[in-house]
Amino acid sequence: MTQTSVTPQPVAAAGAGASGDGPPGAVDVPAAARELLAGLLAAPWGQISPSVYETGRLVALAPWLSGHRTRMEFLLSAQHPDGSWGGPGSYALVPTLSATDALLGALVRDSAPAGSESPDGESVARDRLAASVHKGLNACRLLLSTSAGGTLPDTPAIEIIVPALIAAVNGHLDRLPDAPHAGLDARRGAARLPLPPGVDAALLAAVRAKVAGAREVPLKLLHSLEILGDVGAVRAGITGTVGASPAATAAWLAARAGERDAAAVDYLETVATTHGGPVPSVIPITMFERSWVLSGLHKAGVDVAGLDAAASGRLADELSSGLGAAGASGGTGLPPDADTTSVVLLTLAQLGRRPDVDCLWAYQADDHFCVWPGERTTSPSANAHVLETLGHHLMHRGTPAPRYTAAVKAVTHWLSQQQQPDGSWSDKWHASPYYATGRCALALHRFGGPAGAAAVDRAIGWLMSTQDSDGGWGRWGGTAEETGYALQVLLVAAAGRADTQAARGYGYLRAAYGQQPDPPLWHDKDLYLPTAVVHGGVLAALHLAQRSPAVTTAR
Numbered sequence: 001m002t003q004t005s006v007t008p009q010p011v012a013a014a015g016a017g018a019s020g021d022g023p024p025g026a027v028d029v030p031a032a033a034r035e036l037l038a039g040l041l042a043a044p045w046g047q048i049s050p051s052v053y054e055t056g057r058l059v060a061l062a063p064w065l066s067g068h069r070t071r072m073e074f075l076l077s078a079q080h081p082d083g084s085w086g087g088p089g090s091y092a093l094v095p096t097l098s099a100t101d102a103l104l105g106a107l108v109r110d111s112a113p114a115g116s117e118s119p120d121g122e123s124v125a126r127d128r129l130a131a132s133v134h135k136g137l138n139a140c141r142l143l144l145s146t147s148a149g150g151t152l153p154d155t156p157a158i159e160i161i162v163p164a165l166i167a168a169v170n171g172h173l174d175r176l177p178d179a180p181h182a183g184l185d186a187r188r189g190a191a192r193l194p195l196p197p198g199v200d201a202a203l204l205a206a207v208r209a210k211v212a213g214a215r216e217v218p219l220k221l222l223h224s225l226e227i228l229g230d231v232g233a234v235r236a237g238i239t240g241t242v243g244a245s246p247a248a249t250a251a252w253l254a255a256r257a258g259e260r261d262a263a264a265v266d267y268l269e270t271v272a273t274t275h276g277g278p279v280p281s282v283i284p285i286t287m288f289e290r291s292w293v294l295s296g297l298h299k300a301g302v303d304v305a306g307l308d309a310a311a312s313g314r315l316a317d318e319l320s321s322g323l324g325a326a327g328a329s330g331g332t333g334l335p336p337d338a339d340t341t342s343v344v345l346l347t348l349a350q351l352g353r354r355p356d357v358d359c360l361w362a363y364q365a366d367d368h369f370c371v372w373p374g375e376r377t378t379s380p381s382a383n384a385h386v387l388e389t390l391g392h393h394l395m396h397r398g399t400p401a402p403r404y405t406a407a408v409k410a411v412t413h414w415l416s417q418q419q420q421p422d423g424s425w426s427d428k429w430h431a432s433p434y435y436a437t438g439r440c441a442l443a444l445h446r447f448g449g450p451a452g453a454a455a456v457d458r459a460i461g462w463l464m465s466t467q468d469s470d471g472g473w474g475r476w477g478g479t480a481e482e483t484g485y486a487l488q489v490l491l492v493a494a495a496g497r498a499d500t501q502a503a504r505g506y507g508y509l510r511a512a513y514g515q516q517p518d519p520p521l522w523h524d525k526d527l528y529l530p531t532a533v534v535h536g537g538v539l540a541a542l543h544l545a546q547r548s549p550a551v552t553t554a555r
Helices: 029-042 052-061 068-078 089-111 126-146 158-175 201-211 246-254 262-274 286-299 309-321 338-350 357-363 380-397 402-418 433-447 449-465 480-493 499-512 531-546 549-554
Strands: none
Touching (some): 029 531, 052 068, 068 089, 068 126, 246 262, 286 309, 286 338, 286 531, 338 357, 338 380, 357 380, 380 433, 402 433, 402 449, 433 449, 433 480, 449 480, 480 499, 480 531, 499 531, 531 549
């Protein structure tokens, strides 16, 4: 099994200043887009940032896997000065618990009898490990004291991951020898972590009891198998992955009493080697990555097929082959979902295919579409994608379709009802409201008609009022990704109302292009950066801006 490198890199300013795509000094969007398409084919599992949470789970569950010491060094180097890991605020809780547990477990193993070390050794100094764990425990206590159940981010399985990791950390503390290490109070039973307010370990116990001995485990749960315990009925997929998760795959292998499935080991070795040791939280993301990139470029007016007919044709063929009766999943090992299904269907239609969109009806709820049946929280961005797919279908098929028309009307109303009072939307797939607002506002503008116009107007007002002084947009400070989402709305839907703001946004985006990668903002078990997806969104915004006389003239 081979996999081309998918380590995130800064977005390359391909051919800047050498294109007819815009004014002098403009980014050569066609050249950059062609390079992006080639990258989708070269790295078929996807381009995605490494995860502190997932890497910590591999350190804990698979110390035998090659690159173990590199993963430990990654965790040590990624620790913030305050002892935490991961994103801002409560987004730090899950990665901090995972990394602390992993390094604390290494101390426990180091204190165990000979024979417990990994093949390449855990030769990280004990004092260094202990100092990191000491800081990590203090950060965990602070985060747990300020994180109530209702304020935790809506990331996958967080309600069971948090109590599971707390129990693991406390178990390691109980097993440490009595002698303290570099200030770490390791006396048995000391320094135990509490559950945060509103988080109940009973839910974890109930989920584990439900899947224990089950003849079939729902695909949705496999992505967090490392939390569920011994699930004997689970089998690895065709690529060796369990739940498109290195951690889940490592946990599945650990439960097999030393019997190492060759395909699963190959999957872990491939992912770890590709990223230089650390691993991402979800991989493969083939269908998600390709459909988001291709559809986003097409909606911005980039002639995807004209850029590289062979590459776009091959990508369309592979998207078609990944579309089944239940729709499409984000990648091998993940369950089909309405979000990926709708974007894949739209992408294929944009590329001249005629996919059957009826598979979407399996996800229809009373007044909206669910990502999966029985989901805990709904997704406005997924419904925006459904609206675009159904609207595009109605527009290009040219025949009356009452069921489609009724669904477009219902989703338009539902999206308008989900809008926040300030004009923004939020979503379970992304930490930033600029992602959901961009998706919802553009879908309503294109296909919501008069019923969605007021919501679009409120969104434009919110975007105009939240632009930073440097011209960018961002939840925690300006980023190219979030600025791209905002800029697309203003350029497509504001009808000249926001030319000044758009020109300033283009100036920010042009200056940011080709610089450091954006921070991870996408929701999985911790925050991640889907590099190609974000690059495609930035290119789409640049293409729109460079084709706008009002923006380029103002510059």
